[in-house]
Amino acid sequence: MDRTKQNDILRRARAIADKASFVADDFAHALFPRTDVPFNDRMRSNAQQYLRSVVRNVERRICEIATGDLGVSQEMLLSVGQGDDGQSYALLDHGGLLNRPEIVQHLFVKTQQSELAARLLQKISQEDLESTLTRHLDHEDPVVAKAAMGLLVAQSKTTGSAGEIACSLVDLPPEIVYAIAWPVTAALARLSGSPGVRLQQAAERLLAEHDESAGVARKAERLAQLLEQAEMQQKIAPHPMKDGLSLFVARLARQSGLTSDQIVTFTAEPDMARFIVVLRAADYPVQEALSIYAALDSGDNILTAATYGELDRDRCLTLVTRWAAPDAYQNADRILSRDYLGEAEK
Amino acid sequence: MTAARKLAEPVRGQVDADGLLLTADPLLMRLHLRCGGKEAGPLAVPELAALCRLSRRLGMNLSRPVQASDDDSRIEMWVETRLASPEKDQPLSLSIIDWKEYPHDENHKNDPARDRDFDRLEGRGAIRTDAALRIIAQQMPGKAIRNFDAIGQSLLDIYDVIPPSAHAKLLEAVAERQPVRNQRLREKTGAQALFLLQGQPLIDKAGLFAGYRFTATPDDSVERQEPEKADTKGAAGKLISDSLFGMQLGPALRQPLGKIIANAETISSKLEGPLRGDYASYAKDIASAGRHLLDLVNDLSDLEAIERPEFTVAGDDIDLIDLAHRAAGLLAVKAADHQIRLELPDKEQKLPASGEFRRSLQILVNLIGNAIRYSPDGSVIKLHVSSEPGFAQISVSDQGAGIAAEDQERIFEKFERLGRSGDGGSGLGLFISRRLARAMGGSLTVESAADEGSTFTLSLPERTKP
Incomplete structure (x- = not known):
């Protein structure tokens, strides 16, 4: 066996040993999902x-800023900045740095959104779906029309090919950009051997230039808010096949006091x-609710x-109000309720 | 009922690294002050402050919907944060590109007119001043002429601040635009009546301090000592004076009862945090029992007052239709709790009568309150007006179980409950109402039949229409 292969086996053995204690955890999650x-x-x-x-x-983007704006000239950073394959994913994955609750939650939401979009496309064509939004372009309130145009443009930039979740930096929530940018910066510094300070400056610039208002989610929320204000007198219920998925979710979230992710x-x-x-x-009417359910x-x-x-609508309202409370409160409430039950059982 | 503001320009503000609001356009400043903030103090709108903190922590510009609230309205905004530079100590710019105000739910809204009616029903006065503490409106109990004279004068020219309150403390609170609590004042002239003053600063729509709204409760604690001294001879050997409730027990009981009710309501509404359901329910029972006791104290005070030989009522010019609407307004929430609809006479009409405003309102509140208490949920209570020669009449008809003919006179007797208990009544309301009606030269009668509802009619001397 040549020396390289030996080293490779040794390296992998060490890596596997590091993680061996988690095998049971993974298997338990698969066997006993919570x-x-x-x-x-x-x-x-x-x-x-x-x-x-x-x-x-x-x-x-970090490499682009570092090499372009800040004048860092390092081969690996230059090649990544010019569009070559990324380097840091494997390192971050290995280090468990991507397994953070906010990142995983975002992944789940994006994945489920993609599932919903696929289901919707079985019932209505992409063209028809896109044309639904154009109805707001003629809205009598120019602010609403402008917001609808903004959403259309944002959506058109991020429509991915079928079966793939499009990823655009603009569309990422700030919290996710932040949660990923810093570990990526650390990984790049380690892999390239470049001074960490310059890469940190590049990351800070990336964060500062991120414009949350340009993302589809915020554009949809803004349009949902404006539509609700404009339609106080004559309410038109949201529907995924009339509004498109993003706007429908944003409008329902607004009506219920929940977040779009929820x-x-x-x-x-x-x-x-x-x-x-x-x-x-x-308070969606029966036929409207059945139709939305069938669409999704x-x-x-x-x-x-x-x-x-x-x-019972009152009970539904009580439940939704409870789900609208901050996560930390809901978690604590659940734990405390368990304690009370425990007390009662004693 | 929304107050939409089409913003030609965004509402702007700047917040420094410590969260202090450095600059703010008037709308934002008004909201900040109403949320308890001070000029150049920490941004006091929690939702905006949280957004600024997040923006600064992430080092990122955010764009999000924000809902905030002040005493009057809920405000929906769309807010964008802009960090001037990556330098962490630079101010953060807030730009609010959408601003829409919704008044709070009607049931919970503090309608100033309704507040004033409550004040008058409970014998409290109200004073509204401008920013320089000049009186611009005053409604003190039974002092119609002086109310008018006081307008335009400084509050401190009309009233003396008396110990244990301090003049400087009042001025300090005013200078800082803070609420005024429990300041004792004495009229400088006339009857030199004593009042306990509570005040809330008013902020106008441009976000500027616009004066105070005070409520003035007659302060019996000093008065009650004076009659004691004066009556030492007369009351010698008498353990209970002839004004046990009005002057002594009433004021002494109302304050602790008020605290019990307020605290129990705070607990039951879980304002301070989550609570086990049964504890919240106990707290509701405590508040309900407290309110019952308070009603009883009020009834006993009234009973004592009307049984005094020197008891008199004022002959105000009143309008029974206006009074009906005010009384219905005061009980609107209670009626809504039981899905009861109050059918009122046309507000445009007038039915002038002569009687004391507060006492007539008290009678109508008692009649409508009884009707709500003894009517089935979802029923209708009708108020209608009529005239008889020399008298103006207003009737309250319910769809309750009715009163048997033999009981119709008994219900006006003292402590008569017709065998009922546990419904919050004291058995004094109708007795007091009839005595008050008679003291005003009128009458209070009932027509009813078992299972056919009841109609109570208040007649007061007619006043020729102005």
């Missing part, structure tokens, strides 16, 4: 692909139970008018 949310292979694959793209985009997450849960409760709490459902479940109609 939620009922199903994850299929397509979702896993999409999520990994998307995360690679995010890291690659962030790393490329709405998307609810659609991934078994029977979309929480999603139905949100529709009932927002994978086809496995059926919601009947009787089931929906029998849901």
Whole structure:
């Protein structure tokens, strides 16, 4: 066996030994999932692909700034800045730096959004879907029309090819850019041997130039806010096939006091139970709710008018109000309730 | 009912690294002050402050919807933060590109007119001043002429601040635009009545300090000592004076009862944090029992007052239709709790009568309150007006169980409950109301039949229309 191969085996053996204690954890998660949310292979694959793209985009932009604006001339940084394959993903993945709750949650939401978009496209064509937004371009309030135009433009820039989650730096939430930019910077410094300070400056510039208002999510939220204000007198209920997915989710989130991410997450849960409760709490008429459900459902479940109609709206409102509370509060509340139950059982 | 503001220009502000609001356009400054902030103090709008902190922590420009609230309204904004440079100590710019105000839910809204009616019903006065503490409106109990004279004069020219309150403390609170609490004042002239003053600063729409709204509660704690001294001879050997409730027990009980109710309500509404459901329910029971006791104290004070030989009522010029609307306004929340609809006479009409404003309102509140208490949920209570020669009449009809003929006179007797208990009544309301109606030269009667509802009619001497 040549020396290189020996070294490779030794390196891998050391790496595997480092992680050996987590094997049982991983297997336990697979055997005993703590939620009922199903994850299929397509979702896993999409999520990994998307995360690679995010890291690659962030790393490329940092290298561009470092080599272009700050005059760092280092071969690896130059090549990454010019569009060559990224270098830091493997290192970050190995170090577990991408397995952070906010990043994973974002991955899940993006993946589920992609699932929903695919389901929607089975019922309406991409062209029809895009044309739905143009109806707001003629809105009598120029501010609304302008916001609709902004959303259209933002969406057109980030539409990916079928089966792939498009990744655009502009579309990333600031918290995710921040959570990824700094580990990437550290990885680049280590891999390139460049002075960390220059790369840190590049990362700071990347963060400072990020404009949250340009992303699809915020554009959709802004349009949702304006539409709601404009339609106080004559309410037109949101519908994914009339508004498109982003705007529909933003409008429903606005009506319910939840976040867009929560709405998307609810659609991934078994029977979309929480999603139905949100529709009932927002007082969607039966036919409208059934139609929305059918548009977003994978086809496995059926919601009947009787089931929906029998849901007590006040109880739905109470539940939605509870879900709208800050996460930290909800978590603490759950833990404290368990304690109380424990006390009661004693 | 929204106050939309089409912003030609964004509302701007600057916040420094320590979170201090360095500059702000008037709309933002008004919101900041109403949220308890001070000029050049820490940004006091929690949602905006949180956004600034996040923007600074991430070193990123954010663009997000923000909802904030002040006493009057909920404000929806779209806010963009802009960091001047990566330098962390540079101010952060706030740019609010959308600003829309929604008044708070009608049921919870503090309608100034409704507040004033509550003040008058409970014998409190109200004073509104400008920023220089000059009185621009005053409504003190039973002092119609002097109310008018006081307008335009400085608050401190009309009233003396008396110990244990301090003149300087009042001025200090005013200078800092802080709420004024429990300041004792004495009229400089006339009856030299004593009042306990509470005040809230007012901020106008441009965000500027515009004066105060004070409520003035007659302060019995000093008065009650004076009659004691004066009556030493008369009351010798008498353990209970002839004004036990009005002068002694009433004021002494109201304050602790008020605290019990307020604290129990705070606990039950979980304002201070989550609480086990059954504890919140106990707190509600405590508040409810406290309110019942307070009502009883008020009834007993009234009972004592009307049974005194020297009891008199003022002959104000009143309008029964206006009073009906005010009384219904005061009980609107209670009626809504039981899905009861109050059907009122046309507000445009007038039915002038002669009687004391506060006492007539008290009678109507009692009649409508009883109707709500004894009507089935979802029913209708009708108020209608009529005239008889020399009298103006207003009737309150409910769809309750009705009152048997033999009980119709008994219900006006003292402590008569017709065997009912646990519904929050004291058995004094109708007795007091009838005595008050008679003291004003009128009457209070009932027509009813079992299972057909009841109609109570208040008649007061007619006043010729102005």
